[in-house]
Amino acid sequence: MKKILFNIWKIYKSFKEYIEGDFAYENYLKHHKKNHSEEALLDKKSFLKDAQKKKWNKINRCC
Amino acid sequence: MTKDFRNLIIWALIGIIGAASFGGIAIIRGESISSLWLVAACICCQLIAYRFYGALIATKILLIDENNQTPAFKINDGKDFVPTKKWIVFGHHFAAIAGPGPLIGPTLAVQFGYLPATLWILIGSVLAGAVQDMIILFASTRRNGKSLGQIIKDELGPIAGYAAIIGTLAIIIILISVLGLIVVKALAHSPWGTATVFLTIPIAMFIGIYLSYLRPNAVLEASLIGIILFLLAVYCGKIVHYNPALSEIFDHNGKFLAISVILYGFLAACLPVWLLLAPRDYLSSFLKIGTILLLTIAILIFRPQIQMPALTQFIDGSGPIFSGKIFPFLFITIACGAISGFHALVASGTTPKIISSEKDIPLVGYGSMLLEGSVAIMAVIAACVLEPGIYFAINSPAASLGGSDAQTAVNTINSWGFALSVETMNNLANQMGENSLFSRTGGAPSLAVGMAHIFSSAFGNSMISIWYHFAIMFEAIFILTTLDAGTRVARFMLQDLLGNIYKPLGNSSENKYSNFSNIFSSTLIVSAWGYFLYMGVLDPNGGINILWPLFGLSNQMLAGIAMLLATIILIKSKKRKYFFITAIPLCFLLTVTTYGVFQKVFSNDVKIGFLAMAESLQYKIDNFIISEESEILITKNAIFNQKLVSFIALGFAAVLWIVVIEGLRKSLPIIFKKKDEKNSI
Numbered sequence: 001m002k003k004i005l006f007n008i009w010k011i012y013k014s015f016k017e018y019i020e021g022d023f024a025y026e027n028y029l030k031h032h033k034k035n036h037s038e039e040a041l042l043d044k045k046s047f048l049k050d051a052q053k054k055k056w057n058k059i060n061r062c063c
Numbered sequence: 064m065t066k067d068f069r070n071l072i073i074w075a076l077i078g079i080i081g082a083a084s085f086g087g088i089a090i091i092r093g094e095s096i097s098s099l100w101l102v103a104a105c106i107c108c109q110l111i112a113y114r115f116y117g118a119l120i121a122t123k124i125l126l127i128d129e130n131n132q133t134p135a136f137k138i139n140d141g142k143d144f145v146p147t148k149k150w151i152v153f154g155h156h157f158a159a160i161a162g163p164g165p166l167i168g169p170t171l172a173v174q175f176g177y178l179p180a181t182l183w184i185l186i187g188s189v190l191a192g193a194v195q196d197m198i199i200l201f202a203s204t205r206r207n208g209k210s211l212g213q214i215i216k217d218e219l220g221p222i223a224g225y226a227a228i229i230g231t232l233a234i235i236i237i238l239i240s241v242l243g244l245i246v247v248k249a250l251a252h253s254p255w256g257t258a259t260v261f262l263t264i265p266i267a268m269f270i271g272i273y274l275s276y277l278r279p280n281a282v283l284e285a286s287l288i289g290i291i292l293f294l295l296a297v298y299c300g301k302i303v304h305y306n307p308a309l310s311e312i313f314d315h316n317g318k319f320l321a322i323s324v325i326l327y328g329f330l331a332a333c334l335p336v337w338l339l340l341a342p343r344d345y346l347s348s349f350l351k352i353g354t355i356l357l358l359t360i361a362i363l364i365f366r367p368q369i370q371m372p373a374l375t376q377f378i379d380g381s382g383p384i385f386s387g388k389i390f391p392f393l394f395i396t397i398a399c400g401a402i403s404g405f406h407a408l409v410a411s412g413t414t415p416k417i418i419s420s421e422k423d424i425p426l427v428g429y430g431s432m433l434l435e436g437s438v439a440i441m442a443v444i445a446a447c448v449l450e451p452g453i454y455f456a457i458n459s460p461a462a463s464l465g466g467s468d469a470q471t472a473v474n475t476i477n478s479w480g481f482a483l484s485v486e487t488m489n490n491l492a493n494q495m496g497e498n499s500l501f502s503r504t505g506g507a508p509s510l511a512v513g514m515a516h517i518f519s520s521a522f523g524n525s526m527i528s529i530w531y532h533f534a535i536m537f538e539a540i541f542i543l544t545t546l547d548a549g550t551r552v553a554r555f556m557l558q559d560l561l562g563n564i565y566k567p568l569g570n571s572s573e574n575k576y577s578n579f580s581n582i583f584s585s586t587l588i589v590s591a592w593g594y595f596l597y598m599g600v601l602d603p604n605g606g607i608n609i610l611w612p613l614f615g616l617s618n619q620m621l622a623g624i625a626m627l628l629a630t631i632i633l634i635k636s637k638k639r640k641y642f643f644i645t646a647i648p649l650c651f652l653l654t655v656t657t658y659g660v661f662q663k664v665f666s667n668d669v670k671i672g673f674l675a676m677a678e679s680l681q682y683k684i685d686n687f688i689i690s691e692e693s694e695i696l697i698t699k700n701a702i703f704n705q706k707l708v709s710f711i712a713l714g715f716a717a718v719l720w721i722v723v724i725e726g727l728r729k730s731l732p733i734i735f736k737k738k739d740e741k742n743s744i
Contacts, residue, residue, distance in 0.1 A: 011150065018151045019345075020280045031141030045279060049337065051142065056336045057555050059412055061344070061548040062405045063164035063238050063398075063618065 021048045074114065081107025088178070088373075095368040098444045101181055102362060105440045109433040112189040117429035120194060124638045125201050127421040134208045135419050144208065146419035149426060155417070157431040158348045159409045160196070163541045164399025164618075165439040167245060170506035170513075171611060172396040173446040173454065174384045176374040179393050180443050187394075187401025188436030191648035195622060196406045197428030198629040198645065203411035204418060211411040215628055215722070223725040227624055228556065230718040231408065233711065234617040235553045236588065238405075240595035241610040242542040243328070247320045247600055248505035248607075249539065254313035255496050255532050257320070259300035260539045261313070264327075266292045267343035275337050282345055289346045290353075293540075297532050304496050314498075317600040324546075325593035331543075332550045332585045340547045347540045354537055358441050358514060361521035371447040371454065376479070383455060383463035383479075384504070385608050386670035391659040394651075395615035400439025402648070404621025406432065407628075445513030452476050452483030453491065453500075457509040460605030461502045472501055496528035504605040507538045550592075554584045598704045601697070608670070609708055616659050620715045623652040627726045634730050653723065660716040664709045673712070677705035 017023040025044050032041055042050065084104035088096065121127050135146040147155070172180040203209055209217070212231070216224030250257045270289040274280065303309040315323075331339055380388040385396060399405070410428060418427060446454060455476050456464070464472035469485045476483045492500045495512060503509070511534035519527040555570060558580060562569020567576040574580060599606025626649040633642040666672030669679045680702045683689045689698055 014148055014151065015154075016283055018147070019282045021282075023147075024145060027139075027145045028141040031139060035141075048280060052336055052341055054142075055413075056340055056548060056551055059405075059408045059552050060159050061162060061545055062160045062409050063162045063242075063403065063545065063614075 021051075024048070024051060074111070077107050077110050081111060088181075095370055098362055098367050098369055098448065101177070101369070101440060101444060102359075105181075105185060105437055108185050108189065109437065112193070113425070113430055113433055116189065117193065117197065117425045120197065120644060121201075121425040121429070124633070124641045124644065125198065125424075126638070127201065127424055129420050129422040131205075131421050133204055133418050133421060134415060135417050138207060138416075143413070144416045147417040148419070149423045152414060152418050152423060153427050153431060156409065156414045156427050157434055158351075159412070159414070160403075160406050160431060161351065161435050161438060162399070162545050163242060163245070163538055164403065164405075165435050166442045166510055166538065167506040168397040168399055168611075168615070169439045169442040170446045170510045171384055171458065171607070172393055173371060173443060174375065174382045174458070175378050175389055175393060177369055177371045177443060177447045178373040179378070179389055180397060181440065183393055183397055184401050184436050184439045184443065187397070188432055188439075191622075191626075191651070192400075192402035192406070192436065193429040193432035194644060194648065195402060195404075195625050195629060196410050196432045197424060198632065199407045199625055200410040200415055200418075200428035201421075201424050202629070202632050203415040204421065204424065208416040209411065211407050211625065211628070214411065215624070218628060218631060219722065219725045219729055223722045226718045226721045226725075227621075228560070230617070230621060230624065230715065232553055232556050232560075233714070233718075234405065234614075234621055235549045235556075236591045237595065237610065237614045237617050237711075239328075239546050239549045239553075239592040240599065241607075241614045242545055243321070243324045243592065243596040244599040244606050244610055245505040245507050246539050246542050247317050247324060247596070248503060248605070249507035249511075249535055250315075250320055251317045251503075252314055252498050253535075254310040254498075255300040255304035255528075256535045256539075257313040257315060258303040258309070259296045259532055259536050260543075262296035262299060263293055263343075263536065263540055263543075264339070266296060267339055267346065270342035270346065271338040274342055285342070286345050286349050289342065290349065293346065293350070293536065294533070297529060297536055300532055301496060301528065318597075321593075321597050321600040325589060325596065327543075328546055328550055328593070329585060329589045331547045332554060332589065333582070336551075340544065340551070343540060344544050344548070347537075347544045350537055351541065354514075354534075355438055355441065358445070358517065361517045362441070362444060365517055365521040367444070367448040367517055367520065369444070369447045370450045372451070375451070380668070380671070383459035385611065386668065387612075387662060387666075391655040391662065392612065394655045395612050395619060395659045397439065398615045398618040398622070400436055400442075402619070402622050402652070404618050404623070404625055407621065407625035442510060445510055445517060447513075448516055449509065449513050450482070452481035453487070453512070454509060455479070455481060456483060456488055457500050457503050457512065458506065459502060460504050460603075460608070462604045464502060467502065469499075469501060494527055495531040497531075502605070504607050506607075507535060510538065511535045550585065550588055553588045554581070557584045557588060602701070602704075604670075609673075612659070612663055613708060613712060616656060616663070616712060617715050619652055619656045619659070620719045623649065623656055623719050624722045626652055627723055631726055631730045634733060653719070656719055657716055660712045663712050673705045673709040677702045677709075680705070 025047055028047055080103055084100050084107060087100045088104060135144050138144040169180050169184065199211065202214060206214060212224055212228050215227045250260060266289060270285050273285050303313055378389045380386060385392065414427060456472060461467040465475045473483050473485050488500055492498065500508065511531050514534040515527050515530035518530040558568065558570035567574060568580050570580060595610060599610050602609060626645050629645040630642055630649050633645055662671055664673055667675050669675045680698050684695055684698055689695055
């Protein structure tokens with residue numbers, strides 16, 4: 001039972017991380033540090049705003 | 064060994080329950096059956112399909128290999144390509160493919176009875192829809208997340224590529240117009256519904272502001288607040304309905320609502336996404352998942368009886384809701400839920416860029432389509448728990464019921480052999496908080512009555528009108544989200560195409576005229592779908608009979624293109640001998656689409672054929688059956704529209720066959736010369 005609850009909590013955490021953008025931003029930070037550390041770093045707000053704008057310029061909702 | 068044995072027992076049990084349910088559906092005749100039979104048949108059939116057919120295709124034919132790096136790892140650019148957990152990708156993909164389509168199509172198709180719709184959804188999703196989604200997702204994953212258009216260009220050449228892009232643009236425009244029409248039909252002369260849906264717009268904007276300024280990115284918390292506010296909006300609608308002064312403000316006819324939807328579409332396309340589109344999308348996705356879960360639970364608790372016969376007399380083509388025989392019209396009416404070409408665009412969009420292992424492809428590609436199929440089955444059940452008389456009274460346009468007079472309509476429905484009285488309909492309308500429920504075409508009101516019936520039977524009868532308007536709001540939010548998102552995407556695609564011809568009309572970041580270009584393209588797109596929407600509202604037969612088949616045809620055309628691509632990819636692979644798994648659905652889609660276009664354009668029956676309708680209208684003008692000048696003008700317009708939609712339908716067939724011919728040109732040499740292009744899956 002404890003294990004199941006713990007798993008549900010884990011799923012909730014990762015869902016929350018994904019939907020609130022922490023997951024994408026952390027991934028971006030890692031990537032930036034590794035590959036473009038000389039370039040300017042976007043802060044979380046402008047990164048997510050950018051991503052959101054791009055998301056809706058392509059087909060991501062269906063009939 | 065023991066684990067294997069346990070698995071064997073479990074799958075054997077699922078098989079037996081599934082077979083028994085199908086047997087039950089097949090044997091029980093003449094009396095109403097419980098909807099549990101349908102649910103059980105659906106779940107068992109899909110589980111077995113997923114475990115065996117889906118797994119077979121993935122492991123033996125596509126040869127998925129978890130050691131292959133997916134583009135998410137290979138490219139990982141920190142933006143588009145991000146390795147993501149399996150269930151999150153599944154949720155993302157399902158939210159993307161599941162829109163209002165699988166709820167509306169089955170509701171309309173139930174006019175043939177519950178059996179044809181159920182069988183087509185189950186067989187179509189298992190053998191065609193899910194196979195298409197999975198193979199396209201797989202192909203795109205192996206090609207670094209390229210889009211369907213790009214893959215077609217690479218595999219079939221530029222002519223096929225451009226044909227596919229123009230076809231896609233056309234689908235989006237037809238889709239938006241028909242969805243707009245459904246909202247207009249659901250809200251016409253319904254003050255409660257109109258007020259509720261109107262209120263959801265400022266609520267969504269408030270959530271947008273909340274998420275951007277008050278509590279940045281607190282999506283879960285904001286969504287919860289938004290959903291509570293949406294429920295309050297449903298309640299406010301009730302106050303409007305029972306207040307004569309307010310009720311008058313929100314009581315509008317179709318024309319007014321159509322113009323409002325068009326204006327809304329234009330304004331929404333110009334607003335930034337964070338303000339309206341993105342927050343409402345969160346809300347509508349959560350609402351959809353929540354409502355479907357609730358509906359499933361309610362069906363399991365209440366176990367409603369199916370009132371609709373297995374087959375109705377309308378399989379002969381004389382259906383009041385849409386005309387045409389079961390073949391090909393069932394397969395056009397239910398596109399989403401069984402096989403939908405649009406999914407191929409989603410499966411080659413964001414999903415292949417975030418999937419972190421090829422092992423996840425069966426779940427994400429095959430599994431989420433099956434889930435959409437079960438959503439469609441829920442819609443079938445919601446339509447079938449209504450008494451057939453009520454179902455036909457709500458969904459048939461006034462012209463099919465012999466006029467807008469209630470007694471005439473009831474007489475017509477009685478003459479079809481379905482019991483109904485004017486009193487029943489009046490009581491029902493009263494119960495639901497509507498002025499009238501006769502001829503509320505488009506599928507949304509009937510689905511809402513069905514859902515309200517199921518919910519109130521399971522959770523208590525006192526709130527039936529609230530449930531009804533909750534269902535209407537739920538559908539409307541979905542549709543408005545698709546309308547916004549579709550307009551934006553179509554604008555982007557148009558800018559891409561126009562940018563090739565004349566730079567300032569494109570959408571490149573260096574374009575100085577980008578504001579002008581945005582407004583210009585938005586205007587073109589909104590006018591295009593607005594035109595069809597308005598045409599549908601003016602149509603005396605309710606418009607759905609023109610626009611929904613056109614949408615179905617366009618969607619099946621795109622599915623045909625995607626299936627062809629899948630077939631060619633299989634032919635080029637090591638597993639060439641299995642190409643029939645996509646070739647058979649492909650042949651079926653080609654037949655359905657081509658025959659469907661042929662029927663819709665050239666049929667001599669005025670109810671089916673666009674040209675026959677145009678001719679009959681012309682006859683009325685020529686023989687002075689219509690003489691008033693204003694009426695002649697309207698009729699001339701209608702003739703033009705019938706010719707226009709014929710032209711568009713023929714265009715769909717042309718696009719499909721151009722791609723097929725290009726495909727054959729590319730693949731025949733490989734088949735016959737055994738030219739070795741293996742491994743290029």
